[in-house]
Amino acid sequence: MITAATADTVRELERRTMLDVGDEVLMQRAAAGLAAAVAAELRRCAGRLHGTAVTVLVGPGDNGGDALFAGARLAARGVAVRAVACLGRPHAAGLAALLAAGGRLEDLPDDGRLRGPVTLVVDGVLGIGGRPGLPEAVARLAAAVDDAGWPVVAVDLPSGIDADTGAAPGAAFRADRTVTFGVHKPGHLLEPARGRCGAVDLVDIGLQVTSDEDGGWLHGLEEDDLARAWPYPGPASDKYARGVVGLDAGSDEYPGAGVLATYGAVHAGAGMVRFLGADRPADLVRGLLPNVVFSPGRVQAHLLGSGWGDRPDGADAVAAALDTGLPAVVDADGLRFLPDHLPAGWLLTPHAGELARLLDRDRGWVTADPLRAVREAAARTGATVLLKGASQLVATPEHGWVGVAVPGPAWTAQAGSGDVLGGICATLLAAGLPAWQAALLGASVQAVTARHHPGPLPPHALAERLPETLGRLEARSRALGATR
Numbered sequence: 001m002i003t004a005a006t007a008d009t010v011r012e013l014e015r016r017t018m019l020d021v022g023d024e025v026l027m028q029r030a031a032a033g034l035a036a037a038v039a040a041e042l043r044r045c046a047g048r049l050h051g052t053a054v055t056v057l058v059g060p061g062d063n064g065g066d067a068l069f070a071g072a073r074l075a076a077r078g079v080a081v082r083a084v085a086c087l088g089r090p091h092a093a094g095l096a097a098l099l100a101a102g103g104r105l106e107d108l109p110d111d112g113r114l115r116g117p118v119t120l121v122v123d124g125v126l127g128i129g130g131r132p133g134l135p136e137a138v139a140r141l142a143a144a145v146d147d148a149g150w151p152v153v154a155v156d157l158p159s160g161i162d163a164d165t166g167a168a169p170g171a172a173f174r175a176d177r178t179v180t181f182g183v184h185k186p187g188h189l190l191e192p193a194r195g196r197c198g199a200v201d202l203v204d205i206g207l208q209v210t211s212d213e214d215g216g217w218l219h220g221l222e223e224d225d226l227a228r229a230w231p232y233p234g235p236a237s238d239k240y241a242r243g244v245v246g247l248d249a250g251s252d253e254y255p256g257a258g259v260l261a262t263y264g265a266v267h268a269g270a271g272m273v274r275f276l277g278a279d280r281p282a283d284l285v286r287g288l289l290p291n292v293v294f295s296p297g298r299v300q301a302h303l304l305g306s307g308w309g310d311r312p313d314g315a316d317a318v319a320a321a322l323d324t325g326l327p328a329v330v331d332a333d334g335l336r337f338l339p340d341h342l343p344a345g346w347l348l349t350p351h352a353g354e355l356a357r358l359l360d361r362d363r364g365w366v367t368a369d370p371l372r373a374v375r376e377a378a379a380r381t382g383a384t385v386l387l388k389g390a391s392q393l394v395a396t397p398e399h400g401w402v403g404v405a406v407p408g409p410a411w412t413a414q415a416g417s418g419d420v421l422g423g424i425c426a427t428l429l430a431a432g433l434p435a436w437q438a439a440l441l442g443a444s445v446q447a448v449t450a451r452h453h454p455g456p457l458p459p460h461a462l463a464e465r466l467p468e469t470l471g472r473l474e475a476r477s478r479a480l481g482a483t484r
């Protein structure tokens with residue numbers, strides 16, 4: 001699990017640690033970790049340190065200070081280090097250390113082009129004190145560095161992104177590797193910033209990170225977390241232990257959604273799937289999946305809404321499912337028929353446009369800060385909310401942190417993926433998982449499957465690969481020594 005904290009929380013953690021160790025120590029720990037990461041990167045790309053040339057781009061704050069102290073350590077090991085002052089006056093003590101170690105300082109070139117030999121660039125322009133975007137001259141430099149194709153190591157964050165929201169509304173650096181300190185920041189987990197970080201290294205600088213249940217924290221699921229937490233059947237499990245899913249998805253107008261949701265539920269391992277939707281999707285499902293049943297009967301979780309279209313009795317269907325007291329996933333068109341308050345055991349699975357409609361906001365308000373949007377949706381509806389998109393976020397009224405699913409390739413952004421995901425999540429609810437966990441595991445298993453089968457695989461074909469993923473995850477969970 002990757003834990004991320006906002007800039008304010010990081011500053012508070014740093015303040016507390018500094019009371020114990022003093023303020024110089026943290027920056028020296030950060031610089032040591034950064035220098036080690038840059039040295040490893042130099043060895044990877046040049047095979048050596050001696051004789052390589054590192055250009056350190058520095059801003060006016062402590063992010064530049066980290067970069068300058070790291071530059072001093074590299075200069076002492078035979079690397080030719082040139083610092084370029086990109087914004088304001090560089091960190092005084094860091095600059096003095098670099099110059100004393102034999103490094104040089106240069107001004108930002110007017111044309112934004114770096115001179116001299118460059119093996120690698122360190123982006124120490126802005127860190128958690130940075131406002132998103134870059135002044136024009138620095139933006140030109142960032143573009144030139146990108147064009148030149150030099151390897152870039154970012155200090156804490158790629159400069160220009162928003163550390164707390166993951167937004168990148170203006171120019172920003174793009175790194176091959178980002179070296180962060182103490183704890184991850186939301187920008188490392190959330191697109192589009194995440195895509196600018198490259199590989200992220202976490203350097204321990206001695207912060208006492210105790211992520212409590214208060215707001216502001218993110219927990220990013222990793223593939224091993226998924227492997228550990230999936231509810232694999234045990235030797236004594238029967239179909240009811242795995243769970244019976246009741247699907248009311250698709251319509252005579254959009255029958256495919258019912259088929260796709262059923263594919264998701266069946267291939268995610270539901271004990272039994274009851275298809276309770278309209279006639280046309282029911283006929284299609286009957287022809288494709290002989291294990292699905294169509295009569296009413298015992299159900300342990302519902303899926304409602306995918307492909308309903310303009311269904312006149314949508315509100316009645318939602319109300320009837322609520323009356324059962326069972327958990328449910330409400331997807332797509334079903335989101336238009338919600339009562340004012342829902343139980344936290346219900347899971348809503350909107351994409352940005354549907355969430356905007358739900359909250360009576362513009363889509364742009366949601367996409368500008370998806371974290372804020374998903375939190376607000378959970379608080380307003382009382383339900384757990386999975387916001388689908390480039391980063392898949394889960395908020396629940398049950399705790400203050402937001403979960404981030406394992407990221408997947410952009411190929412899964414296609415019509416029908418959401419219907420399959422609804423079926424997967426309903427299966428996990430039927431197996432007895434709380435809604436937040438069903439959402440995180442469901443979104444993650446689909447992403448991990450897509451990672452292993454890159455390319456434009458249609459959603460039903462991807463659903464058919466879920467069993468292969470689950471078999472691999474189950475073997476992994478055994479290797480990890482997970483207990484059932």
Ligand SMILES: NC(=O)C1=CN([C@@H]2O[C@H](COP(=O)(O)OP(=O)(O)OC[C@H]3O[C@@H](n4cnc5c(N)ncnc54)[C@H](O)[C@@H]3O)[C@@H](O)[C@H]2O)[C@@H](O)CC1
Nearest residue numbers: 014026027030060061062063126127128129130131133156
């Ligand atoms: N506080 C600490 O104890 C530690 C901090 N560390 C480093 O310190 C960094 C934070 O340092 P700072 O708080 O000094 O902040 P930054 O180094 O991010 O820079 C803030 C400065 O940049 C200016 N600025 C911000 N956005 C701008 C923009 N878009 N255009 C132009 N100027 C802009 C601000 O006015 C301010 O002067 C962290 O990211 C990390 O790298 C590490 O040394 C670890 C310990």
Ligand SMILES: [K+]
Nearest residue numbers: 123126155157
């Ligand atoms: K930076």
